[in-house]
Amino acid sequence: MSQAGQMVKHSTIYAIGNISRQLVGFIMLPVYTHYLTPADYGVIGLLIFLVSLFEIVLGGHMFQAVPKFYHQQETKAEKNSVVTTALLVTSFFSLIACLAMATASEQLAAIVFGDKQYSIYIVIFAALILTHALEQYGLTYLRIIKKPWTYFNFSMVKLALQLGLNILTIVILDWGLMGLALSSLISSVIIAITLCSYTVYKTGAKFNQEIARNVLRFSWPLWISGLIGLYIGSSNRYFIRIFSSLDDVGLFELAAKFGSIVSILIWLPFSQYWQTERFAIAKTEDPYPAYSLAFRLIAGLLLIAGIGISIFVDLVVSVMSAPEFHSAAGAVPFLVIAGIFQCLTIFNNFSFMYQDRTLEVTKNNTATAIVVTVFYFILIPSLGFIGASIAFAGASAFQYIYALHSGNRIYPLKINQRPIAIAFFVFFSAVLLDKTILGEIDFSFYTLAFKVGIVATSSAATIAILANKTEIAFIANTLKSRISNRR
Template sequence: MLQYIKTAFKNSLVYGLGNISTKLIGFVLLPVYTSHLSVHEYGILAILEVSSQVIIGVFGLSLTYPFFRWYYDKEYIEKRRTMMFTCMITLALVCSILIFVAIILRRQISIILFGLDKYEILVVLLTLSASLQIIASIPSALMQLQQKSLLFSFSNIVQLLASLIITIFLVVWLNMNVIGIYIAQTIGGAVYLLILGRYIFKNIDFKFDIVLLRGMLAVSLPLVVSSFFNILIIVADRYVLRYLGHFADVGIYSLGFKIANTIYVFVVMSINLALTPIIYKIMDEPNNRRIYSKMMTYTGFIVMLCAIGVSLFGMELIKLLARNPEYWSAYKVVPFVALGIFLWMLRDISAIGLNISKKTKIVSMIVIIVSIFNLVVNAILISIFQVMGASYAFLLSQFVFLILTYLFSQKYYFVQYELGKILMMSICGVMIIFVSSLFNEYSIYIRLLMKVTMLVVFPVLLYLLNFFEPIELERIRGAWQKWRKPKNWVAEIKLFLK
């Protein structure tokens, strides 16, 4: 079990580097965005970003799911290269139709999204950028399956640099604002595919298998509906804020959400990228359920620690990244979204049973129920609490999502998760976040000192509550002995990556 955990952790670090590189641009450029975009314009950018998620979720046809699921299936080992080609051609055709429709209906779509028709060019750029991401999803999935973590990281880092340089040039020097941002994203997506061109051609046979595609679509299409509603759970708050409030409200909430969402982007997604192949690879091994249980405990600890850190220093981060005081109230959103992401991660792990037992209809049912609940709760809470209402709705919806997923997953594929430890770390985390919020009115020096202290208190408190097992404490001590001397870091890293 420890070998699987070590492999997952190692791949998480390398995948994390690549995954961070693709998402880091939005974080690194926050000072540029907040200094060159008004809160209103940042709200427009936020609507574009969530619309991109909807497009990718729906028109990606969820083909990466059967691609992952069938790659290790003995029946399809000889058809892997054909599967790759068939998936990419199908998505390229879908995206071509999507772009054509977007060009024809750009005025109408602009009015629906923004209330004005002057953003037609943004509609087209949004569609182009999303289409490139859809097509790239298949080679990205293949790199994960083949554990080509270094190639994954390299290609994403180059994409980051291309997008970063072009964005700064277009936004800072040419004052193209939101249009410049999406031109840069589109070019970055094209660069990513060009870099992977040789890798793609090495892993495809130029053979389109319609029978294979039908089988994959039979599995994936039911997931498209659930994918749409799943994304709606995440983005509905921005749309409801747009229609019940103003673009400025969307901008403030989106900044707070983006700060908290760094946990999901930089940590949870990296862990998922590493764990997903392992989850399916060990699903027939005798001790797999024990490993799944530990996956939830360990990832839960990591994500809760990150949630505490981001919540504690959310105010300082936002003031550092956004010099415009109009953005500063966004820090209030951060703790609720961060805790929601912790619940989101627990739900991802608890869904292992439903995925292994192929209960896609159950997954779809849960997602649809939660998305409707989320939409209703957002409408109610936003109308009462405005921006903060959206953060309350996000946390509440993620809690309901977790409970439903856990109950149904356990019914079809029971795993003895360490619920006592999960509850323990949850209560401790919430208490620390609440107590730390009381220091926000103090001077920055006292505030930072107290918050750093509270962050250290979390693992210490868990230790006092006997959260860690003896073998885990032994491993922690061993790791400390290895890594406490900086002069040994190079040798240890080389040994770790072997």
């Protein structure tokens, strides 16, 4: 259980850091929905999609390659050269992407929004391509050298910056959408410069051509796969605008914010530990118990958190947002399911990473993109943003099954899938029971007690399904020991 203990400890610290960095969007949600319209929220969603598109096409990101090649090097100097080489290459490509997006701002505004007046926002968000790259490399380096508390400190600083700037520009100065754009840019610039300076100070600025070639060779299929993955997960905003309305884009964006909580709170901190450790575990004599433990641990946490969010989201949205945003809650359970399947797909993609078969990830994403496009054309015209969320969930399930099947032929992780299938059935049953029995939103004692009961019962069932006998005994003995000590 020492592996699980370290996993939980580091992941918890990363979780707190990630929560703080993402917390602004939720703390400011009542303010955003008061000062911004659903259409404004839709504009933000499409701007984020544009930034992500240019980041992937021209950004040259190598985040997944850095831990792999870092652990392959023998000396500290060689390890440091992996970090700085990847940082320099990505900075060059990200600058090109930033300039390209800013230069084409008017044309992009006309295509994406149908109105050139949004070009100034495209220019502002274009700068985030470079600052995000610098920021992410700094955070990746902190994870590799296992500095979770330093990671946490940087996250808290960014939280303070974003909150302060959002309150200043949106509430006090009443700049609306422009205030949100400027506050995002300023906070990202400050953190990016600080993190980049810290990384270069620790590693030096040595560029290694051989490492650059190896990393690029490893990463190029992932760039293509990332582009396709962006299409799968974010093109729905554009389809919704074409087949429905900009208001529906805003409702979907709000639903996606709640749907992403599972990934942010559970998967992201876990992956920041797992991405750097899985290659080291693979070198051990028998890595399969560790693979199984990690998979069941993260799957259980994702499902339990997903159940809680799906059951209580209608109440939370009704409290935190204006009435015109309340219907967004209907899409959240589908987006939660999509997020869980995507996270578990990334876990299984290790089979391809370890065997240097990253092109298989691209093949998977290509097949999924075809499936999701068909779903979008069928469901969005009739069901709007709800149809988009259903399409995304269905395509994500297909993607997971594809990755599992392909990975087992290349490097099987030997993880029993039957418990996870049963656990998903528990998830669906819990959400269906809640939506069927409870009608309109209310905060009565009966409603709250019923929801708590569903979450508690389904969570206990999920733990019992996914944990083996030894782990259940360990959990029971630990709880018993703590209760005895308190007495």
